[in-house]
Amino acid sequence: MLTEQEFEQVTSLRSKSVGASDCFGPVLAEYERITGLKETNPNAIYHHRLSLYGPPCQFCGKPLRTPQAKLCGSCMKPVCAKERDVPAKSHER
């Protein structure tokens, strides 16, 4: 999983190699350098971005599947509303 800074670092390498037959080669190499994982599908890197996910589940610690998740996709426990940025009753204002 990449932080925003790491994601920018990895994906910025793609534009440097426009026109090359293997334009994702440097992207995959940088991803492997940062994470230690050898990824062969460039599209997968675009999904391994922390900002696409929510905060860690308060019960199991796995990242929520989206920042708006109301339920943990791993342990299926509800996300506590008071830890969210948006108050639960904001629509009543």
Ligand SMILES: [Zn+2]
């Ligand atoms: Zn959980």
